[in-house]
Amino acid sequence: MGDSIKQQLDDFMETVIARNPGEPEFHQAVYEVAGSILPFIQDKPIYQEARILERMTEPDRIIIFRVVWEDDDNRVHVNRGYRVQNNNAIGPYKGGLRFHPSVNLSILKFLAFEQTFKNSLTSLPMGGGKGGANFDPKGKSDHEVMRFCQAYMTELERHIGEDTDVPAGDIGVGAREIGYLFGQHKRLSNQFTGVLTGKGLEYGGSLVRTEATGYGAVYFLEDMLNHRKENLAGRTAVISGSGNVATYAAEMIAELGGKPVTLSDSSGFIHDPNGITGDKLAWVKELKEVRRGRISEYAEKFGVEYHAGKRPWGVPCDVALPCATQNELNADEARMLVNNGCIAVSEGANMPTEQGGIDVLLGNRILFAPSKAANAGGVAVSGLEMSQNSARLSWEEEHLDEKLRSIMRNIHKNCVEYGTEPDGYVNYLKGANVAGFIKVANAMLAFGVM
Numbered sequence: 001m002g003d004s005i006k007q008q009l010d011d012f013m014e015t016v017i018a019r020n021p022g023e024p025e026f027h028q029a030v031y032e033v034a035g036s037i038l039p040f041i042q043d044k045p046i047y048q049e050a051r052i053l054e055r056m057t058e059p060d061r062i063i064i065f066r067v068v069w070e071d072d073d074n075r076v077h078v079n080r081g082y083r084v085q086n087n088n089a090i091g092p093y094k095g096g097l098r099f100h101p102s103v104n105l106s107i108l109k110f111l112a113f114e115q116t117f118k119n120s121l122t123s124l125p126m127g128g129g130k131g132g133a134n135f136d137p138k139g140k141s142d143h144e145v146m147r148f149c150q151a152y153m154t155e156l157e158r159h160i161g162e163d164t165d166v167p168a169g170d171i172g173v174g175a176r177e178i179g180y181l182f183g184q185h186k187r188l189s190n191q192f193t194g195v196l197t198g199k200g201l202e203y204g205g206s207l208v209r210t211e212a213t214g215y216g217a218v219y220f221l222e223d224m225l226n227h228r229k230e231n232l233a234g235r236t237a238v239i240s241g242s243g244n245v246a247t248y249a250a251e252m253i254a255e256l257g258g259k260p261v262t263l264s265d266s267s268g269f270i271h272d273p274n275g276i277t278g279d280k281l282a283w284v285k286e287l288k289e290v291r292r293g294r295i296s297e298y299a300e301k302f303g304v305e306y307h308a309g310k311r312p313w314g315v316p317c318d319v320a321l322p323c324a325t326q327n328e329l330n331a332d333e334a335r336m337l338v339n340n341g342c343i344a345v346s347e348g349a350n351m352p353t354e355q356g357g358i359d360v361l362l363g364n365r366i367l368f369a370p371s372k373a374a375n376a377g378g379v380a381v382s383g384l385e386m387s388q389n390s391a392r393l394s395w396e397e398e399h400l401d402e403k404l405r406s407i408m409r410n411i412h413k414n415c416v417e418y419g420t421e422p423d424g425y426v427n428y429l430k431g432a433n434v435a436g437f438i439k440v441a442n443a444m445l446a447f448g449v450m
């Protein structure tokens with residue numbers, strides 16, 4: 001990056017930070033994108049004069065509300081609910097809901113900002129949004145989760161709609177929560193529309209949505225390897241997380257001939273050198289989705305190592321997939337991956353690699369798939385769920401899997417187009433940012449000044 005661009009980036013970030021004080025995750029996401037977009041628009045005054053990047057970093061609107069609910073002992077609890085409607089230039093706001101005690105405005109603004117670029121990359125007509133609450137579903141009964149979801153949706157209902165804003169799942173929001181949220185929306189609005197995605201198959205959900213994010217992150221990884229005339233066969237994969245994204249990433253790694261050897265949760269990680277596959281992976285899904293237990297139980301059940309309070313990046317591997325949460329892979333850990341011979345990182349989670357970690361991976365010419373490209377498969381199949389709901393029909397599994405595969409391939413192609421450097425190295429971060437930017441920016445230009 002030249003000195004003048006560096007100065008522009010610093011100046012730009014100064015205004016973003018001044019306008020959004022105390023929001024480090026939002027600053028981080030904007031910095032990462034602006035670092036690619038400012039050089040790209042240097043010779044394109046049309047974007048500069050219309051202040052497109054400045055407009056993109058100011059959400060269309062943010063809704064913040066109180067959520068009050070009663071636990072099983074009739075104690076009253078107060079939580080804070082949010083929906084960040086970031087940008088609807090290319091379609092209705094679209095993006096997940098996160099229920100986790102760490103949820104705050106900074107995290108949801110970063111997620112909604114990222115989502116805008118990600119959704120653009122899918123090539124489907126979806127704007128960007130994100131929401132959630134600082135509610136912790138862990139340790140709550142099904143009834144408590146139901147009462148919380150109903151209270152949350154009672155306020156959110158008036159702000160969303162199939163052509164306005166279509167939420168889905170994220171951390172802490174899976175099939176159970178989507179069921180309660182959709183039921184309450186249907187009751188309040190007296191309408192059965194595709195206003196949420198990730199629904200159960202009985203009530204408008206799409207096949208392949210559950211698997212889509214994890215599978216998509218591995219498809220993208222495969223495309224990066226193929227581009228270098230390599231593949232996944234025989235590759236050892238280190239994966240973090242043990243939720244929706246991590247388990248289906250592990251499943252597809254195994255299906256394509258690789259070996260997933262770690263999974264984690266916020267308490268620690270398990271290391272199974274023989275591979276977390278087949279019946280063992282089915283057991284993990286049951287543990288997480290039905291019993292809602294901890295990954296440490298895997299170590300007891302299958303007699304492998306459990307590392308309490310640790311992350312898995314020190315385990316030697318060929319490929320790594322951070323699939324838990326933001327900022328879970330720092331510069332030192334990235335260096336460990338590089339030194340242990342890791343050749344590719346595919347981000348299943350949103351912004352899991354700290355900026356310092358990204359610098360290490362790019363500096364060492366590692367294949368690095370940024371989240372907005374790598375994990376776009378989930379929202380892509382959500383977009384296909386919206387199409388099926390509007391058409392009032394359900395597509396076959398084979399068709400959906402093919403669509404997912406081709407959408408991921410197309411994102412890879414676009415990243416290569418905009419991210420290939422003079423020496424042939426593909427900077428997928430730059431490629432994804434620029435490719436995602438162009439469509440949204442051109443739509444915004446078409447609308448004039450607003």
Ligand code: NDP
Binds near residue numbers: 323325
């Ligand atoms: P789940 O709730 O199914 O699983 C989350 C996993 O991450 C759990 O293993 C959880 O462990 C772990 N985790 C969560 N927070 C932390 C933390 N602060 N530190 C360490 N581990 C943590 O969520 P998903 O699998 O759906 O989401 C995982 C990531 O993927 C998120 O970044 C999400 O934004 C992203 N994503 C999800 C998509 C989807 O379709 N679901 C689509 C695209 C991206 P524990 O149980 O201990 O909390």
Ligand code: 2IT
Binds near residue numbers: 095097118169170380
């Ligand atoms: O981060 C994401 O892309 C998601 N949580 C999925 C969003 C969606 O609307 O399916």
